[in-house]
Amino acid sequence: MWSAICSADVRALSRRWFAADAPVVAPTLLGKLVVAGGCIARITEVEAYMPEDPASHSFRGLTARNTVMFGAPGHLYVYFTYGMHYCANVTTGAIGSGQAVLLRAVTPVSGRDVMVARRNGRERHIADGPGKLCQALAIGPLDNGVDVCHRGSAVWLADDGTPPPEAAIVTPRIGIRHAVDVPWRWLAPSTTGEA
């Protein structure tokens, strides 16, 4: 698989891919690949966050932490939460719009052993949560702001031709305390549960 990533039939997603609003971009990312930490994983769950959304970090405007969210689309926004976990987002929309798509879960495609090792040897639930995803793919604060449209980046998103699932499951977002009824969470149907 790694050789495939290095070949021409797997290409980085273009900047234009992320130019639309987060709720539009989010479902299109299902099935796409994340290349990070020497591993490749397929996206199975995402959530959209908009600036008018009380659950979004950009709701209160530009701050030192969320600067990346207000920057150009197609960049990685990594933030620290609950005192011990990192979450990875990809910025979308126009510059200054403060939108992002949270990467909630992936399944290993290549480098599974490495991901398991990073997850302290856990064979199950390798990356079925935002914090676990960052741990398995070694995504951290140093990756905040990297360009995911560039193959040479520490973290980038790729398209290997796999189409998004035709019947993605749409649900309200979870783990948040504001705007809990907004259906901006998308899951690949065959990958619910164990990742």
Add this chain to the structure above:
DNA sequence: GCCTGGATTGTCT
């Protein structure tokens, strides 16, 4: 400068 809440996870019962 202090206080509070948080886009979570792992462990224990």
Add this chain to the structure above:
DNA sequence: GACAATCCAGGCA
């Protein structure tokens, strides 16, 4: 199923 762990950002005085 319930709860503790853990620490930073942001709000407020």
